[in-house]
Amino acid sequence: MGEIEDGEADHITTDVQGQKCALVCECTAPESVSRKDNLPFLNAVLKNPVCKLYRFPTSDNKWMRIREQMSESILSFHIPKELISLQIKEDLCRNQELKELGELSPHWDNLRKNVLTHCDQMVNMYQDILTELSKETGSSFKSSSSKGEKTLEFVPINLHLQRMHVHSPHLKDALYDVITVGAPAAHFQGFKNGGLRKLLHRFETERRNTGYQFIYYSPENTAKAKEVLSNISQLQPLIATHADLLLNSASQHSPESLKNSLKMLSEKTELFVHAFKDQLVRSALLALYTARPGGVLKKPPSPKNSTEESSSQDPPPPMRRQDSIPHHSDYDEEEWDRVWAHVGKSLNCIIAMVDRLIERDGSGEGDDGSGKDGEKGPSLGDSAITHPQEDWYEQLYPLILTLKDCMGEVVNRAKQSLTFVLLQELAYSLPQCLMLTLRRDVVFSQALAGLVCGFIIKLHTSLYDPGFLEQLHTVGLIVQYEGLLSTYSEEIGMLEDMAVGISDLKKVAFKITEATSNDVLPVITGRREHYVVEVKLPGRMFESLPLQIKEGQLLHVYPVLFNVGINEQQTLAERFGDVSLQESINQENFELLKEYYTVFMEKMPPDYISHFQEQNDLKGLLENLHQNIQAKKRKNVEIMWLAATICRKLNGIRFTCCKSAKDRTSMSVTLEQCSILRDEHQLHKDFFIRALDCMRREGCRIENVLKNIKCRKYAFNMLQLMAFPKYYRPPEGTYGKADT
Numbered sequence: 001m002g003e004i005e006d007g008e009a010d011h012i013t014t015d016v017q018g019q020k021c022a023l024v025c026e027c028t029a030p031e032s033v034s035r036k037d038n039l040p041f042l043n044a045v046l047k048n049p050v051c052k053l054y055r056f057p058t059s060d061n062k063w064m065r066i067r068e069q070m071s072e073s074i075l076s077f078h079i080p081k082e083l084i085s086l087q088i089k090e091d092l093c094r095n096q097e098l099k100e101l102g103e104l105s106p107h108w109d110n111l112r113k114n115v116l117t118h119c120d121q122m123v124n125m126y127q128d129i130l131t132e133l134s135k136e137t138g139s140s141f142k143s144s145s146s147k148g149e150k151t152l153e154f155v156p157i158n159l160h161l162q163r164m165h166v167h168s169p170h171l172k173d174a175l176y177d178v179i180t181v182g183a184p185a186a187h188f189q190g191f192k193n194g195g196l197r198k199l200l201h202r203f204e205t206e207r208r209n210t211g212y213q214f215i216y217y218s219p220e221n222t223a224k225a226k227e228v229l230s231n232i233s234q235l236q237p238l239i240a241t242h243a244d245l246l247l248n249s250a251s252q253h254s255p256e257s258l259k260n261s262l263k264m265l266s267e268k269t270e271l272f273v274h275a276f277k278d279q280l281v282r283s284a285l286l287a288l289y290t291a292r293p294g295g296v297l298k299k300p301p302s303p304k305n306s307t308e309e310s311s312s313q314d315p316p317p318p319m320r321r322q323d324s325i326p327h328h329s330d331y332d333e334e335e336w337d338r339v340w341a342h343v344g345k346s347l348n349c350i351i352a353m354v355d356r357l358i359e360r361d362g363s364g365e366g367d368d369g370s371g372k373d374g375e376k377g378p379s380l381g382d383s384a385i386t387h388p389q390e391d392w393y394e395q396l397y398p399l400i401l402t403l404k405d406c407m408g409e410v411v412n413r414a415k416q417s418l419t420f421v422l423l424q425e426l427a428y429s430l431p432q433c434l435m436l437t438l439r440r441d442v443v444f445s446q447a448l449a450g451l452v453c454g455f456i457i458k459l460h461t462s463l464y465d466p467g468f469l470e471q472l473h474t475v476g477l478i479v480q481y482e483g484l485l486s487t488y489s490e491e492i493g494m495l496e497d498m499a500v501g502i503s504d505l506k507k508v509a510f511k512i513t514e515a516t517s518n519d520v521l522p523v524i525t526g527r528r529e530h531y532v533v534e535v536k537l538p539g540r541m542f543e544s545l546p547l548q549i550k551e552g553q554l555l556h557v558y559p560v561l562f563n564v565g566i567n568e569q570q571t572l573a574e575r576f577g578d579v580s581l582q583e584s585i586n587q588e589n590f591e592l593l594k595e596y597y598t599v600f601m602e603k604m605p606p607d608y609i610s611h612f613q614e615q616n617d618l619k620g621l622l623e624n625l626h627q628n629i630q631a632k633k634r635k636n637v638e639i640m641w642l643a644a645t646i647c648r649k650l651n652g653i654r655f656t657c658c659k660s661a662k663d664r665t666s667m668s669v670t671l672e673q674c675s676i677l678r679d680e681h682q683l684h685k686d687f688f689i690r691a692l693d694c695m696r697r698e699g700c701r702i703e704n705v706l707k708n709i710k711c712r713k714y715a716f717n718m719l720q721l722m723a724f725p726k727y728y729r730p731p732e733g734t735y736g737k738a739d740t
């Protein structure tokens with residue numbers, strides 16, 4: 001398999017007989033190292049800890065004590081359930097909007113009916129999955145052997161916190177966390193046609209080139225349509241509430257309160273008006289116009305001057321070629337501008353009226369009703385003529401009604417036109433399009449469960465580190481994934497799924513709130529393009545946070561993935577297959593990591609940076625990583641070590657993944673742990689291999705194998721191991737045929 005050439009296969013195992021490091025004891029008690037008051041919070045999400053204690057010699061012949069801990073998380077099930085509920089809501093809402101699209105010409109109407117049938121089926125499927133998952137109360141672990149189960153599709157495989165706590169004689173205690181989890185992938189759908197990265201690309205290319213019977217909107221524009229729809233649905237009720245509050249202030253005749261209410265109303269209305277500035281709304285309105293019965297243009301609506309990238313080059317479908325084709329001029333493009341501008345004008349009327357009321361209240365003078373700027377809104381009219389003693393409520397009420405009406409009109413038109421954009425996305429290639437959405441949801445759910453788990457643990461361990469908290473709200477957190485998948489056979493598809501799932505995590509932001517009850521489980525809000533995960537902290541912990549975080553500032557994450565296949569399949573890929581997927585993933589993610597580093601250097605305070613630079617040579621490490629990625633060396637595990645080191649130095653969240661997070665992952669995390677002990681805690685160099693073997697033989701990871709497949713053996717055979725890089729081979733007696 002190649003690795004023998006290096007002269008490394010003389011010993012398949014790295015075990016040194018007779019010279020064992022000491023595994024002092026096993027315990028099941030949760031870790032007691034961090035601040036005690038944080039424990040209930042962490043214990044609410046971590047379950048079934050397995051602990052192992054070791055004692056290893058240091059280079060100056062003292063002893064270091066190591067506590068290794070591995071815990072499951074109830075977030076494995078909680079997050080998928082939260083997410084599926086949200087996705088059902090989002091899809092139900094979209095289906096409703098499709099139904100409310102109004103009258104369409106027969107072609108579009110049939111298309112819509114077809115889309116709705118499939119979308120309803122899809123929602124039913126999500127509901128069934130949610131029902132099944134809800135039966136799993138209290139579950140916190142999905143084993144590797146259940147990875148293909150349909151009802152557990154959204155649940156991450158074998159998710160654990162792998163923690164190493166080091167007490168070394170001369171150094172401060174240190175904690176090293178890695179989240180271990182099976183690569184987020186759609187095992188139930190399988191990998192016959194590849195994974196998301198390829199499938200999405202292929203789907204988009206085909207869709208772009210098959211403009212027949214629907215209008216092509218780019219993924220960016222479809223996403224924009226969803227964003228505007230979501231903004232509308234949030235802003236409209238908010239504006240209505242602020243308008244009612246303004247009326248309330250008016251009836252109380254309170255100038256201060258009136259001013260404040262007006263300020264809020266103005267801000268929200270401006271946001272609302274701004275939301276429609278997009279050219280997409282304009283082009284979508286025209287498109288919808290053509291899809292109404294009789295509303296046909298000579299040409300399909302061309303988004304040439306709009307944000308649209310390309311439109312169908314194919315001839316319009318037959319039903320467009322009617323004799324009674326109206327001219328472009330039949331469509332009054334300016335009507336939208338008028339409707340839209342009415343909202344702004346209505347607001348101006350309200351502002352003018354409030355100014356006038358307050359002014360006259362103060363001066364007791366009369367008014368000619370002409371308004372300050374002389375501009376009259378759509379219905380200000382005679383109601384602007386007012387007197388000091390008049391009821392403020394009476395004066396404002398009709399204006400508020402007008403604002404709400406104008407807003408309703410805008411919302412109605414924009415909603416329908418943008419829903420029409422969504423119909424185009426769904427219209428092509430049903431039901432493949434929905435299966436692709438399902439696949440992306442499944443993969444994302446697994447990735448998100450891991451991320452939330454990692455975030456909460458990171459927050460818990462670094463809660464009293466001011467540098468970390470500053471970084472959290474000014475820069476955001478790097479989340480680094482180490483992938484060990486091969487670029488051969490099925491694992492290509494897994495890696496393609498994983499790459500998209502991890503990249504989709506960019507759409508997630510965190511928000512920390514104060515827990516008001518004992519329920520500290522995270523809550524998710526949002527929709528597919530943008531989710532917010534609310535993490536609740538008990539009062540005392542919440543109080544210690546910086547103001548920006550307490551005020552609800554969104555905290556962002558920057559996911560990066562580096563993959564290096566290490567097994568016999570990777571040897572085949574290198575010899576006879578293709579490793580370009582791994583190469584491009586590593587190259588692309590290196591750029592992302594570099595970008596993060598640049599922002600980190602720019603945004604963190606100068607004092608912090610100068611201290612940071614004294615301690616770390618991040619520039620050098622990044623350069624080294626870059627060179628290793630460019631070098632295109634086989635099984636270059638240096639890439640993983642460098643990426644992990646950079647992540648640790650940048651205070652990031654570490655993940656290690658392979659197909660099941662059981663065998664290869666166990667080899668990698670144990671190697672990482674021992675390498676840290678050697679490089680950071682003066683582990684005696686003669687004991688490096690012994691410590692490694694000891695951990696693999698008796699540590700938490702062999703327990704992980706046991707809990708997954710009920711057998712205490714890593715699922716490797718001798719032949720496979722010959723292909724593994726040297727330090728990834730477990731000791732004799734710990735591997736063999738296992739029924740996985």
Ligand SMILES: O=P(O)(O)O[C@H]1[C@H](O)[C@@H](O)[C@H](O)[C@H](O)[C@@H]1OP(=O)(O)O
Binds near residue numbers: 144567659664720
């Ligand atoms: O935890 P993994 O490394 O993904 O487990 C693999 C193992 O590496 C491989 O040798 C073995 O043949 C199996 O394919 C394992 O995967 P399972 O998902 O079957 O546990």
